[in-house]
Structure formats: structure tokens, C-alpha cells
Amino acid sequence: xxxxxxxxxxxxxxxxxxxxxxxxxxxxxxxxxxxxxxxxxxxxxxxxxxxxxxxxxxxxxxxxxxxxxxxxxxxxxxxxxxxxxxxxxxxxxxxxxxxxxxxxxxxxxxxxxxxxxxxxxxxxxxxxxxxxxxxxxxxxxxxxxxxxxxxxxxxxxxxxxxxxxxxxxxxxxxxxxxxxxxxxxxxxxxxxxxxxxxxxxxxxxxxxxxxxxxxxxxxxxxxxxxxxxxxxxxxxxxxxxxxxxxxxxxxxxxxxxxxxxxxxxxxxxxxxxxxxxxxxxxxxxxxxxxxxxxxxxxxxxxxxxxxxxxxxxxxxxxxxxxxxxxxxxxxxxxxxxxxxxxxxxxxxxxxxxxxxxxxxxxxxxxxxxxxxxxxxxxxxxxxxxxxxxxxxxxxxxxxxxxxxxxxxxxxxxxxxxxxxxxxxxxxxxxxxxxxxxxxxxxxxxxxxxxxxxxxxxxxxxxxxxxxxxxxxxxxxxxxxxxxxxxxxxxxxxxxxxxxxxxxxxxxxxxxxxxxxxxxxxxxxxxxxxxxxxxxxxxxxxxxxxxxxxxxxxxxxxxxxxxxxxxxxxxxxxxxx
Amino acid sequence: xxxxxxxxxxxxxxxxxxxxxxxxxxxxxxxxxxxxxxxxxxxxxxxxxxxxxxxxxxxxxxxxxxxxxxxxxxxxxxxxxxxxxxxxxxxxxxxxxxxxxxxxxxxxxxx
Numbered sequence: 001x002x003x004x005x006x007x008x009x010x011x012x013x014x015x016x017x018x019x020x021x022x023x024x025x026x027x028x029x030x031x032x033x034x035x036x037x038x039x040x041x042x043x044x045x046x047x048x049x050x051x052x053x054x055x056x057x058x059x060x061x062x063x064x065x066x067x068x069x070x071x072x073x074x075x076x077x078x079x080x081x082x083x084x085x086x087x088x089x090x091x092x093x094x095x096x097x098x099x100x101x102x103x104x105x106x107x108x109x110x111x112x113x114x115x116x117x118x119x120x121x122x123x124x125x126x127x128x129x130x131x132x133x134x135x136x137x138x139x140x141x142x143x144x145x146x147x148x149x150x151x152x153x154x155x156x157x158x159x160x161x162x163x164x165x166x167x168x169x170x171x172x173x174x175x176x177x178x179x180x181x182x183x184x185x186x187x188x189x190x191x192x193x194x195x196x197x198x199x200x201x202x203x204x205x206x207x208x209x210x211x212x213x214x215x216x217x218x219x220x221x222x223x224x225x226x227x228x229x230x231x232x233x234x235x236x237x238x239x240x241x242x243x244x245x246x247x248x249x250x251x252x253x254x255x256x257x258x259x260x261x262x263x264x265x266x267x268x269x270x271x272x273x274x275x276x277x278x279x280x281x282x283x284x285x286x287x288x289x290x291x292x293x294x295x296x297x298x299x300x301x302x303x304x305x306x307x308x309x310x311x312x313x314x315x316x317x318x319x320x321x322x323x324x325x326x327x328x329x330x331x332x333x334x335x336x337x338x339x340x341x342x343x344x345x346x347x348x349x350x351x352x353x354x355x356x357x358x359x360x361x362x363x364x365x366x367x368x369x370x371x372x373x374x375x376x377x378x379x380x381x382x383x384x385x386x387x388x389x390x391x392x393x394x395x396x397x398x399x400x401x402x403x404x405x406x407x408x409x410x411x412x413x414x415x416x417x418x419x420x421x422x423x424x425x426x427x428x429x430x431x432x433x434x435x436x437x438x439x440x441x442x443x444x445x446x447x448x449x450x451x452x453x454x455x456x457x458x459x460x461x462x463x464x465x466x467x468x469x470x471x472x473x474x475x476x477x478x479x480x481x482x483x484x485x486x487x488x489x490x491x492x493x494x495x496x497x498x499x500x501x502x503x504x505x506x507x508x509x510x511x512x513x514x515x516x517x518x519x520x521x522x523x524x525x526x527x528x529x530x531x532x533x534x535x536x537x538x539x540x541x542x543x544x545x546x547x548x549x550x551x552x553x554x555x556x557x558x559x560x561x562x563x564x565x566x567x568x569x570x571x572x573x574x575x576x
Numbered sequence: 577x578x579x580x581x582x583x584x585x586x587x588x589x590x591x592x593x594x595x596x597x598x599x600x601x602x603x604x605x606x607x608x609x610x611x612x613x614x615x616x617x618x619x620x621x622x623x624x625x626x627x628x629x630x631x632x633x634x635x636x637x638x639x640x641x642x643x644x645x646x647x648x649x650x651x652x653x654x655x656x657x658x659x660x661x662x663x664x665x666x667x668x669x670x671x672x673x674x675x676x677x678x679x680x681x682x683x684x685x686x687x
Binding site: 062063065067091092094095098099123125174175177181200203204205206208209309312313314316317320325326350414415416417418419420422 | 635636638641646651652653654655656659665667668669671672673
């Protein structure tokens with residue numbers, strides 16, 4: 001044939017579309033157990049029996065009615081594709097059939113895949129495959145994407161995809177679904193499993209709050225302990241005993257001093273030498289990477305088990321006061337790792353107001369993981385209270401700003417509407433693969449950025465731009481924020497990589513008070529270059545600049561306020 | 577009223593609140609017994625009579641099968657007028673309190 005057929009993988013949120021997609025194409029995608037993991041479409045190729053298929057992983061939708069930007073994108077893909085593969089959660093047949101009947105009415109060639117088939121047995125559900133195939137009039141395949149069962153059969157059926165037809169009038173859909181389910185599905189009674197009892201507890205009004213607090217505290221404690229021991233037992237020794245001597249030896253023979261200094265910097269201290277291959281690699285691999293791995297390991301576990309939507313429900317009451325609903329807590333939690341996926345995750349939010357409020361919360365409530373790692377490792381020199389102060393100030397400032405934003409911006413607070421998936425035992429293989437995808441993305445993004453950052457600073461230094469900026473920022477920095485003027489170039493670098501900029505505070509010998517001000521200011525004043533462009537892409541330039549102006553304003557205000565408070569404190573004889 | 581209590585105050589689904597909004601066309605006729613799903617006891621079953629308003633909330637609920645005539649179970653409610661947990665069939669979901677106020681139901685007595 002030679003013609004590539006476009007296949008859209010469509011289904012309700014959280015039925016495993018991304019897993020099926022990745023099984024079919026071998027393209028690595030991040031999957032998780034909560035609705036709305038996929039907000040962007042991914043494509044992959046599949047060649048089978050002489051035919052070429054282009055598969056598209058479509059964000060999940062409940063019906064063919066567009067209620068958000070992600071919905072619109074999904075419906076557009078369905079309208080333009082050649083074959084629809086409708087993934088159904090076999091444990092939730094009734095709810096899933098609503099979309100299926102809508103898709104059938106589109107009269108596109110279609111295949112239905114009953115995913116999570118392995119779960120039906122222990123949920124006491126039995127479905128008559130032949131009967132459902134006859135009713136729907138299109139091929140139906142049972143599969144378990146998690147284990148890979150049934151995927152070859154699904155591929156075979158792509159060739160025999162048949163156009164569906166409308167089975168009933170839209171108004172009668174639910175009555176018709178009821179009749180279908182009655183005919184094809186049998187339920188047998190069974191007792192609550194331990195996972196379901198845990199599920200009830202973690203969403204209990206009081207128990208859920210306690211559990212959420214425990215989980216968050218445990219995550220931070222484990223990330224710290226794991227990160228620290230990884231850094232000091234594995235990464236640091238590898239760097240200083242293997243990598244550093246090797247790279248110094250290699251660069252010894254470079255005749256041009258400028259190039260050599262650019263690569264390995266001046267001096268032996270990896271943090272102060274400021275070369276791409278010394279400081280750059282040290283920051284990325286020893287200071288940040290251990291915390292990165294620990295955080296995403298735990299976060300991936302929470303994602304796959306299905307805990308995040310429950311946190312969203314528990315936090316809904318608080319988020320409501322901020323003009324948001326609980327779902328926004330998922331992007332905010334993602335933002336604890338990196339702001340870029342967090343901004344992308346706001347696509348499932350429906351109104352622009354909601355997106356703006358969530359994004360300002362993402363930007364302000366907590367630093368991203370590399371920054372947090374740097375704040376913790378540098379801040380611990382001053383004591384735990386200093387680190388706690390930085391995070392507490394950021395958190396309170398974020399809440400305060402959002403309460404005000406919610407008051408002054410027009411619009412209504414949307415209502416929470418979220419499916420709560422059943423807890424699932426995570427697959428270790430899948431978790432490892434997800435972590436691997438994130439690690440590859442981290443290095444693919446982090447190294448070029450650091451290299452460019454170090455290069456730019458060195459060039460600016462050579463052109464004496466830095467001296468000019470330092471002079472220009474001298475007065476504002478010392479008067480408003482009480483920081484030394486030498487910090488100015490670090491602020492410029494912060495735009496490129498904020499974690500690096502915080503690491504570079506080390507040589508300035510700041511007092512505890514100055515350190516708190518510098519950290520709070522540098523976390524807030526401007527997003528890093530990657531999140532800067534994501535923000536513009538997601539919100540449009542005008543709204544993005546408005547959000548950044550608000551955040552920058554709060555940064556200057558809180559910096560000046562803290563500086564004033566510390567100066568007063570000093571006058572009254574407190575040591576800060 | 578203190579600032580704190582004002583911060584947490586929201587309408588509890590008073591009779592006036594219910595009467596202000598009309599049911600979408602094609603719904604069952606609410607009888608005197610019909611109440612907001614927020615008033616159903618935790619663990620209780622109910623039959624949906626109407627979903628008030630015809631905005632996006634009604635569409636979202638319809639996509640999940642919360643349509644007149646459907647049987648749902650209220651699993652729980654959160655503190656301070658937080659989300660209401662419902663199950664329909666084997667699907668569990670949470671909806672905001674204000675959205676739940678607009679779902680009028682008849683209580684189904686346990687046999």
C-alpha cells in the first residue's frame with residue numbers, strides 16, 4: 001500500500017492508553033495512575049504485515065464534548081485519523097462505554113481494546129467478549145498493557161478495523177449502556193481487599209489529612225537521607241577519585257589558556273573553579289542528581305500507586321480558598337520536581353484564570369528540586385532553622401499572593417471534578433523505565449544549559465559586561481535587599497540555571513539573614529529559561545509576563561521586607 | 577464573625593439556593609422528598625432526579641453517567657464543605673461541594 005494510516009489511541013482518562021501506545025510503538029512515555037497524565041500528544045510508528053501505521057497517544061476524554069484545551073486537541077485528532085483504537089478500562093465498563101458509543105457514531109474504522117483485563121478476575125467481573133463484539137459491531141480485544149498480554153492480537157486487529165455505526169440516539173445513551181452492560185457483564189460478590197481499605201482511609205476527611213501529612217513528611221525525609229547518602233557515598237567519591245583527576249589530566253595538554261580555563265576553570269575546588277567540565281559537571285552530578293533520583297523514585301511510586309488524586313481531594317478545601325480546586329495540587333506537586341512538566345500539566349485545567357492562579361502558585365510555593373537540593377546543602381551550614389525559614393517564607397508568600405490574586409481577579413472558582421482511580425500495585429519494571437526516561441531528559445537538558453551558562457558568564461566577564469551590571473545593580477542590591485554587589489552576575493546566571501546560581505552563593509560568605517534573603521529572592525525573581533519559555537507557550541506572552549511581573553514584585557517586596565526586619569533585629573541586638 | 581470563619585464559610589444548600597436554579601430539560605420531576613446529594617448520609621444510595629443548571633458541570637456529570645434515573649452511592653464527604661465522594665458502578669469520583677449541591681436525588685431506603 002505504502003500509505004501510512006493514522007491511528008488514534010482514544011479512551012477515558014487513566015485507562016492505560018499511554019501504556020498501550022508505548023507497548024505498540026516502543027516509544028517511551030511517562031505513564032501514571034491518575035487521570036490527566038498525558039496532556040501532550042505523542043506519535044510513534046508501527047509496521048505490521050506490510051502496512052505502516054502512525055499511532056497517536058491522545059489525552060484522555062470522557063465524552064466527545066470539548067471542555068478543556070486538552071479535550072479540543074483530542075477531538076481534533078479523532079476527527080482527522082484513519083483508525084480509532086478505543087481503549088476501555090474493563091473494570092469500569094459502564095462509564096467507558098459512553099465514549100465508545102459516541103465514537104461508534106463517528107463511523108470511523110475502529111477497534112475496541114478492553115485493557116486491565118487481568119484486574120477483572122480479582123474484582124469479580126466477567127465480561128462476555130463475543131457478546132460485546134456482536135453488539136458493538138467492531139473487533140474487540142482483551143489486553144493487559146501492564147503485562148503485555150493481548151497486544152499482538154490488538155496489532156492483528158488493526159487490519160480488520162471496521163467502521164462503527166450509531167447504536168442509539170444521544171439522549172438514550174445511558175439507558176442503552178445499561179442494557180449492554182446487563183447483557184455482557186456478570187459481577188460476583190467479593191470482600192474488600194486490603195488495598196481498598198487503605199483507599200477508604202487515605203481519602204477519609206480526617207484520616208486522609210493525617211495520612212497526607214505523613215506521606216509528605218516521609219517523602220522529604222527519605223529524599224534527604226537518600227540524596228545525602230547517594231551524594232556522599234557514590235557521586236562524590238566517583239567524581240573526585242575517578243572523573244576529576246581524569247579530566248584534569250586530559251585538559252593539561254590544551255595549549256590555549258582561555259579554552260582550558262573555560263573547560264576546567266581555575267583552581268582545584270570544583271565549586272569555585274567555574275569550568276564547564278569541573279563546576280558544571282560537579283553541580284549536575286554530585287549536588288543535584290542524587291536528590292533528583294531520590295525524589296523521582298518516590299514520586300513515581302506515588303504516581304503509579306494512585307495516591308496523587310487522593311491528595312488532590314484532601315487538599316481541595318484549602319485550594320478552594322485560593323480560587324482553585326484540588327486538581328491544581330497535582331501540578332503544584334509536580335513543580336516540586338521541575339517547573340516545566342508542572343506547567344504542562346496545567347493544560348487539563350479549564351479556565352485561563354485557573355491556569356494563571358495555579359502557575360503563580362507553582363512558581364512561588366516551592367523551589368524546583370535542584371534548587372531545593374542546593375538550598376538544603378548550602379543552608380545546612382547555617383542550621384536547620386535557616387533552611388526551614390526559607391521554605392516557610394516561600395510557602396506563606398505563595399499562599400498570601402494567591403489569596404490576593406483570587407480576590408482581585410474576576411471569575412468564579414471552578415468545582416473539583418475528578419475520578420479517583422483504584423490503588424494499583426506498581427510494576428517495578430515500569431517504575432524503573434519511567435525513572436530512566438526522566439534521568440535521560442534531565443541530562444539532555446541540564447548539561448547543555450550549564451555549559452551555555454558557564455560560557456555566557458565567561459564571555460560576559462571578558463567583555464566587562466558583568467562589571468557594568470554589577471555597578472548598575474550595586475545600589476538596589478545593597479539598599480533594598482542588603483546583599484553584596486558581587487552577587488549581580490549570579491543573578492544573571494540564575495536565568496539560565498537557577499540551581500547553579502544558588503550553588504554560586506557559597507563563596508560570598510553571606511550571613512544567615514543574607515542567605516535567607518538571597519535564596520528567597522533568587523527562587524522567585526525570574527523563572528529559569530526552560531520554564532520561562534514553557535510559561536509563554538502555555539499562557540501567551542501577555543499573561544505570562546503578567547504572572548512573572550507579579551512574582552517578581554513579590555520577590556522584591558519580600559526581599560526588602562526581610563532585609564528591613566533583619567536590620568531592625570540587628571539594631572535591637574539579635575544576631576541574624 | 578471572625579475573619580477565619582468568613583474565610584471558610586460557604587452556602588450549605590439552603591432551600592432558597594436550590595429553588596433559584598432550574599432543572600435541565602428532560603429530567604424527572606423532583607418530588608418533595610428530593611434533596612441535594614450533600615444531604616445523603618455517608619454510605620447511602622440515591623437515585624438522581626435532576627442536575628440543576630445546564631453548564632459545563634452538568635455536561636461533566638453526564639459524561640460520568642450522573643444523569644436522571646442513575647443510582648449513585650455517596651461514599652463520603654470532606655470537612656469544611658470539601659469535595660463529596662460518589663460512586664457509580666465501579667467508578668469512584670470526587671466532585672466539589674457546590675457541584676454536589678446541584679445534584680438533586682431521592683434517597684433509596686435500604687431493604
